[in-house]
Amino acid sequence: RAPRTLAGLKFLVSAGPTFEDIDPVRFIGNRSSGRMGFAVAEAAAREGAQVTLVAGPVALATPAGVERIDVRSAREMRDAVLAQAPRHDVFVSAAAVGDFRPSAVAPQKLKKSGDGGLELALVQNPDILAEVAALPQRPFVVGFAAETENVEAYARAKLERKRLDMIAANRVGADCGFERDDNALLLLWPDGREELAQADKRELARALVARIAERRGAKDAA
Ligand code: C5P
Numbered sequence: 069r070a071p072r073t074l075a076g077l078k079f080l081v082s083a084g085p086t087f088e089d090i091d092p093v094r095f096i097g098n099r100s101s102g103r104m105g106f107a108v109a110e111a112a113a114r115e116g117a118q119v120t121l122v123a124g125p126v127a128l129a130t131p132a133g134v135e136r137i138d139v140r141s142a143r144e145m146r147d148a149v150l151a152q153a154p155r156h157d158v159f160v161s162a163a164a165v166g167d168f169r170p171s172a173v174a175p176q177k178l179k180k181s182g183d184g185g186l187e188l189a190l191v192q193n194p195d196i197l198a199e200v201a202a203l204p205q206r207p208f209v210v211g212f213a214a215e216t217e218n219v220e221a222y223a224r225a226k227l228e229r230k231r232l233d234m235i236a237a238n239r240v241g242a243d244c245g246f247e248r249d250d251n252a253l254l255l256l257w258p259d260g261r262e263e264l265a266q267a268d269k270r271e272l273a274r275a276l277v278a279r280i281a282e283r284r285g286a287k288d289a290a
Pocket of ligand 1: 142161162
């Protein structure tokens with residue numbers, strides 16, 4: 069087989085959803101399966117990288133050779149990622165981090181009261197990706213953008229706003245994106261783009277990891 073192109077590089081990957089607790093038995097989550105992020109971790113490890121995977125609650129086996137840190141909420145994910153980021157060369161943020169969490173976690177199970185509804189107050193979670201991108205000694209930072217429309221324009225705006233080195237954008241909806249084995253990605257970086265056609269997530273992950281290695285090299289050389 070070809071030489072392992074990522075030997076000596078340290079990859080940090082986040083994957084999966086976050087769960088934001090409402091009370092001891094309920095939470096707010098999302099439909100991320102974690103498959104894309106786990107595939108990125110696996111692809112990087114197979115190319116010889118040292119890989120740390122920060123995983124939200126998912127039902128997936130840890131890829132061979134990958135060090136895994138399990139977290140539940142966005143704030144736990146933030147703490148784990150920020151603690152790890154400074155000693156990594158690349159951060160791939162594939163997690164579907166919940167944007168909001170309940171402003172307080174009820175200590176006991178919330179009870180129904182008559183026919184009344186329930187209003188939940190939510191506060192915003194920290195943007196982990198933007199925080200890593202703002203670190204003084206930052207790794208090469210790769211974000212994901214799941215969009216239902218205007219994929220390229222929204223993703224490029226996100227690349228610029230969060231000051232990313234690369235973004236992998238995909239269309240999500242009923243027939244693509246979450247909870248599937250395949251996906252298609254549009255890669256954007258500050259002065260370029262490349263479309264990765266619909267393929268198995270593991271195949272896409274291999275292509276993505278190869279592009280990251282190229283772009284990171286080009287950036288270092290610049
Ligand atoms: O802004 P948006 O949520 O669409 O951005 C998606 C990207 O930002 C993904 O790479 C995701 O992992 C990351 N993100 C994050 N922390 C958040 C929200 C999103 O790291 N609170």
